[in-house]
Amino acid sequence: MKVALVGATGYGGVELIRLLHNHPVFELNAIYSHSKGGESIRSYYPHLSGAVELIMDDIDPEKIKAKSDLVFLAVPAGISRDWSKKLRDAGLKVVDLSGDFRLEDVEDYRKWYKKDPIAKEELEGVVFGLADIVKDEIRNAAFISNPGCYPTASVLGLYPLAKNKMIVRNSIVIDAKSGVTGAGRGASVANLFSEIDENLKIYKVNTHQHTPEIEQQLNRWDPEIGMITFETHLIPMNRGIMATEYVDLKSPITAEELHKLYMDTYKDVKFVRVRPLGEFPSTKEVQGSNYCDIGVSVNERTGKAVIVSVIDNLVKGAAGQAIQNANIWTGLDEAEGLDLLPMYP
Amino acid sequence: MKVALVGATGYGGVELIRLLHNHPVFELNAIYSHSKGGESIRSYYPHLSGAVELIMDDIDPEKIKAKSDLVFLAVPAGISRDWSKKLRDAGLKVVDLSGDFRLEDVEDYRKWYKKDPIAKEELEGVVFGLADIVKDEIRNAAFISNPGCYPTASVLGLYPLAKNKMIVRNSIVIDAKSGVTGAGRGASVANLFSEIDENLKIYKVNTHQHTPEIEQQLNRWDPEIGMITFETHLIPMNRGIMATEYVDLKSPITAEELHKLYMDTYKDVKFVRVRPLGEFPSTKEVQGSNYCDIGVSVNERTGKAVIVSVIDNLVKGAAGQAIQNANIWTGLDEAEGLDLLPMYP
Amino acid sequence: MKVALVGATGYGGVELIRLLHNHPVFELNAIYSHSKGGESIRSYYPHLSGAVELIMDDIDPEKIKAKSDLVFLAVPAGISRDWSKKLRDAGLKVVDLSGDFRLEDVEDYRKWYKKDPIAKEELEGVVFGLADIVKDEIRNAAFISNPGCYPTASVLGLYPLAKNKMIVRNSIVIDAKSGVTGAGRGASVANLFSEIDENLKIYKVNTHQHTPEIEQQLNRWDPEIGMITFETHLIPMNRGIMATEYVDLKSPITAEELHKLYMDTYKDVKFVRVRPLGEFPSTKEVQGSNYCDIGVSVNERTGKAVIVSVIDNLVKGAAGQAIQNANIWTGLDEAEGLDLLPMYP
Amino acid sequence: MKVALVGATGYGGVELIRLLHNHPVFELNAIYSHSKGGESIRSYYPHLSGAVELIMDDIDPEKIKAKSDLVFLAVPAGISRDWSKKLRDAGLKVVDLSGDFRLEDVEDYRKWYKKDPIAKEELEGVVFGLADIVKDEIRNAAFISNPGCYPTASVLGLYPLAKNKMIVRNSIVIDAKSGVTGAGRGASVANLFSEIDENLKIYKVNTHQHTPEIEQQLNRWDPEIGMITFETHLIPMNRGIMATEYVDLKSPITAEELHKLYMDTYKDVKFVRVRPLGEFPSTKEVQGSNYCDIGVSVNERTGKAVIVSVIDNLVKGAAGQAIQNANIWTGLDEAEGLDLLPMYP
Secondary structure, eight states, X not given: OEEEEEOOSSHHHHHHHHHHTTOSSOEEEEEEOSSOTTSBHHHHOGGGTTTOOOBEEOOOHHHHHHHOSEEEEOOOTTTHHHHHHHHHHTTOEEEEOSSTTTOXXXXXXXXXXXXXXXXXXXXXXXXXXXXXXXXXXXXTOSEEEOOOHHHHHHXXXXXXXXXXXXXXXXXXXXXXXXXXXXXXXOOOSTTBHHHHTXXXXXXXXXXXXXXXXXXXXXXXXXXXXXXXXXXXXEOSSSSOEEEEEEEOBSSOOOHHHHHHHHHHHTTTOTTEEEOOTTOOOOGGGGTTSSOEXXXXXXXXXXXXXXXXXXXXXXXXXXXXXXXXXXHHHTTSOTTTTTOOOOOOO | OEEEEEOOSSHHHHHHHHHHTTOXXXXXXXXXXXXXXXXXHHHHOGGGTTTOOOBEEOOOHHHHHHXXXXXXXXXXXXXXXXXXXXXXXXXXXXXXXXXXXXXSSHHHHHHHHOSOOOOGGGGTTEEEOOTTTOHHHHHTOSEEEOOOHHHHHHHHHHHHHHHTTOBOTTOOEEEEEEOGGGGOSOOOXXXXXXXXXXXXXXXXXXXXXXHHHHHHHHHHHOTTOOOOEEEEEEOSSSSOEEEEEEEOBSSOOOHHHXXXXXXXXXXXXXXXEEOOTTOXXXXXXXXXXXXXXXXXXXXXXXXOEEEXXXXXXXXXXXXXXXXXXXXXXXXXXXXTTTOOOOOOO | OEEEEEOOSSHHHHHHHHHHTTOSSOEEEEEEOSSOTTSBHHHHOGGGTTTOOOBEEOOOHHHHHHHOSEEEEOOOTTTHHHHHHHHHHTTOEEEXXXXXXXXXXXXXXXXXXXXXOOOGGGGTTEEEOOTTTOHHXXXXXXXXXXXXXXXXXXXXXXXXXXXXXXXXXXXXXXXEEEOGGGGOSOOOSTTBHHHHXXXXXXXXXXXXXXXXXXXXXXXXXXXXXXXXXXXEEEOSSSSOEEEEEEEOBSSOOOHHHHHHHXXXXXXXXXXXXXXXXXXXXXXXXXXXXSOEEEEEEEOTTTOOEEEEEEEOTTIIIIIHHHHHHHHXXXXXXXXXXXXXXOXXX | OEEEEEOOSSHXXXXXXXXXXXXXXXXXXEEXXXXXXXXXXXXXXXXXXXXXXXXXXXXXXXXXXXXXXXXXXXXXXXXXXXXXXXXXXXXXXXXEOSSTTTOSSHHHHHHHHOSOOOOXXXXXXXXXXXXXXXXXXXXXXXXXXXXXXXXXXHHXXXXXXXXXXXXXXXXXXXXXXXXXXXXXXXXXXXXXXXHHTTOOEEESTTTOTTHHXXXXXXXXXXXXXXXXXEEEEEOSSSSOEEEEEEEOBSSOOOHHHHHHHHHHHTTTOTTEEEOOTTOOOOGGGGTTSSOEEEEEEEOTTTOOEEEEEEEOTTIIIIIHHHHHHHHHHTTSOTTTTTOOOOOOX
16 A cells, blocks of 8 residues: 655654555655655655655645555644645545644644644544554544644553543643653754753643643543643653653552553553553663553552553654554554564663 | 761762862861772772872771861761761761661651661751751751752752642652662662663652651641652653652642742742742753752642752752751851852753 | 574673564574573563563573574673584574674684683684675575674775775774663673763773774785774764774775775665765664665875764674574575664654 | 953853852953843853843943953854954953964965954964963963864873874874764754764764864974874763874884873873873763863784873863963963862763
8 A cells, every 4th residue: 555654854754754664565655745845855864875765745635646545644733734634635544643633622722732723623533543542433534633642651541540430530640751852853952962961851831732632532531530730841862751640549449459450451452561560661661662561550658549651752652653543544453564672772 | 177078989979079179168188988998089980080089998987086077978878877876976077968867757767768777866966957948957956967869859849838838738749850870879780871871760669768758858847748649760861850749739829929939938048049930940950059940830720839849969969968068067158169050061 | 484592681682582573584482591591581671571471491402403493692702602512513503693703813812802712623614794795605604603793884884995905004093982782781880871971981992802803804805904903982872883994095096986986885785875975874874773874085185085884783783684694594585674774863 | 350251152151151150260240242132141041040140241342341351252263253353452351262263374264164264463472272281372372262172182182292203294093072062052953962862973074174273283393293184073972072093103102101201291280181001081080170181002003002082172172271271371370260070970
């Protein structure tokens, strides 16, 4: 199956190129850019030399449709919305990696993204592709909105508690930490090596746009969950997200019971690995892979559940989950092209 | 004034050497080691070549007393307790950097440190030297127990709320992150560069020995505070601690009110810098300095106060605060030798 | 084809596990350890959880032969020699990743490794598996000695000049830089994160054991090359080797001529990528891949050729080249399981 | 003595602020910027909060002269030249940190900097302030041109050999490695954390503008030295330069003789530390300090001398040496404000 990539020069785009290179069914036969048409991808990413020597083309939905059946759309929020519509109108299957179609309440989009939202009716048929949980929805989707990186880690970490309606309203605290690739490849003083290295920052305090995305998912399973306190930190490393989740439970539970709940919930979910009780994952243990690893505990003194979930933000948090979604959507095994071990160390 | 350092080969010890090198009153004239007597400190730390060429001596309290008046004791918990007593018995002023004398409830020590505690009566006259808060106590101390690194950041971050009894019982979550120097200089696979670099770990989940130390301090100002949920993470950087504190408040408060409270509380405290409202400190902004920087916010949707406090774990979290304590204790200006700008970047 | 791994717990071993996981022909069906038999590999490397749950067994050549046809031997120099012999005697094909069989002059081994060498006759049939250059030799080998990491980068960087006998005797300077995984997973103070991070070290000045290995290869093509000056530096990163090579040429040459020579020499060599003239590779541009990337220049003022070659020390410098060797040896396409794009960033 | 800083927002400028903060004689009483007049320095560098709350002013030589006696000029090459003249004309002592006045051959400036040079007569009275070597010249200077970072490390590393005319013409290879702060604080994709971290790059191959600066100094002591081969690499760390120097010697020498030569040459030079024979410095061993540390060896097989010199590029390579120059120039002890131990780790 021929697939196209629109928006190739960001870190999410180039990670799609890496993963698709070894996909046994999807063949990436064309890449597109809204501003760099005519340039080679290797001029932006010399590591592709001799291996992926595609020239980026301008985005023209009809031309894309003539060459490919499915598009991975990896352009920024606010830009993605317009291309999405045009690509769908041209008859293409679209997996969108931006935040433009993730929020069901368009006013939330306006508030958190500080941009005009799409019209509500454009959300029809859109499936929020949390691939490890909603496979049936994905199979019947009209369009896939790929989840954000923080929401993927956070929601997978809390899903067993949410689904079983065990969480005290408004009690969730998610202290999230991310590697710097999440900030993208735009030139900025704040993200210079000399500013980030040997440094630890908190950012977007109380205002991160992934907040409503997480709330929306959790409240889907338990409308009593309400609002979350969500803070994000920048870690001096390239890849990886860790979400440390603190939750008040409606009823006391032992660590063993909690662990069993997670083991049971995820027992048939290939890409979520619940660690043995007492073991907690580190981010490098999923580096380069599509895994979400989870460790669970109960603080016996305060009664809070403390859950740790880690992902590679560019794989499970972006390109990997996008391919997993495309696999499911097109009837392939969800793991095609994704059965990669983490690169350690 | 002549001062001695006992326990010179750890990172805390060598940071004391760095800071004392520019102290205008304290003169470090002798260093001691319980296992490396007769060796030069430069053989362990070549960066001292030509500048600090002291030979370490075995620990002999009488000999130390003959040369020095005050001792910085930087040996591990469990070992410090015995030397402390002997050094005090010899007539020396002792600032102890270990955890052996920090917990008033000796059973807490047994539980969290997994070691036998000192006898309760040995705690008499011991002052927990949180130097920015308890200067009067320090002036009258018999012995100074220097606070732990995480407790320093955490307690300074929460002090204005605790002192004013604003915190809902058992509600505090402290998500703490530390650079790797906090783990010391012992050879271990877990702390190899290849294991830590590009990695983010949580460790000692629900069991970190600094938990009761933080609780003890907070409950001193407000016994209703109760227990905390405290988790610690290892960041791939050398120095720096950030404590992100999530607190339920008894009464709603605006961010402006919260900020004013912090500004007022710390207005005469030289080494605590409350940032302007909306600004949050990063760890590198205090690197190499004795500052604790604090940013405050209120999450308007969930009502939680979110406080961020950062320190350099080896300075304010160890050697710097120890010198600040010694300054106060001996009647000097608290800032002698500590008026250093952070090293940035 | 069933393959075994002997020596699984080092970084080279676990990289073999990663790469073999996606090999279409080789099936890794057993792993062995000389000291950790009975333990699971996941207890040493939790990133393998759920994906590679093999238990390590004691090394018993007969039992290995019963299960597998080919062995990757990834144990330290000095230990490898004995197991090699036993494994070969048991009828197994062996690819050895240690330095024990690389030096034709056994006295060189004694001098540089400070260990007793093997007997000279044990070198019969051994092929130094510089896979991109000596494919025919490999096809007919009795035993494959996999090249060292530094020699792979250095020799590939100089091969076109050596083969064409263009190098002035004794003139080569190789200034080599390596990430820290090359130092292995042994606990040591020198390789702690806090010692390596934000630090740059030179080590084994004039005494690195890879010196004679490089000289041996270069002199094979041009016995007039003589001796090299080879220095090694430790870079605060996990993976990657860069060798910067400075060479006096017998006759003046332009940069264009030099570049053409390299392009011609490597035009059919899949895993060596000569960059366009004026472009130089960085180590991350080969991270996780089997590529050796090369940039060339001539310093017009001094006449020296300056060549830059980079590899991932764990892939092309160890596990990847070992698999490439095994592929060639067993008649497979050399790229089976190795057609991976670099992981960037 | 009142001193001013012109060009405060670069990393060199802010390091001057750090070091001057503890200078016992120089008082930094005003800072200036050519584009940011009216803004506070803390808005660019929050780590200065509460400690250095100066407002930057526009550059007006007369106003500067009214407030200060000496200026540290830390603006880019090409801009510095004009301000230098105006500041000198206003009667100020100027220590210039740019490259504008370093090259005696103005055509070299044109060639390597790709900018128009100053007029030759403007170089009159300019002293190239290699502070550890030319103290007498500095005392009588009309103007100080502070050396570049790479030249400082490289020239101090080779001075004993050059001064004694021991070096074979055109034979020197300097393989230099630098932390990333040397690249400044300008926003750029190439210097983003995600591009630099876990990466090692060579840059400006054969074209680095510090090449003629190094040659000029070395040829001053021995005109037979001729040209050098000088390559520069970017290391994923903030601070530090290591220059590894490979030199052909006119006559054979033993390592012991070489070491004695260095010890003798530098025996009264406070800030150059020659390490014991067999010991080599790492960059972190001088971090934050004004030291240049040197290790020496002779490769007995090839006869080359291999010298390793390290500095902190922002201290000895910029701000520290500038202050050292100003100290000497104004008759102070050269070490005033600079007697700082390296910050390790």
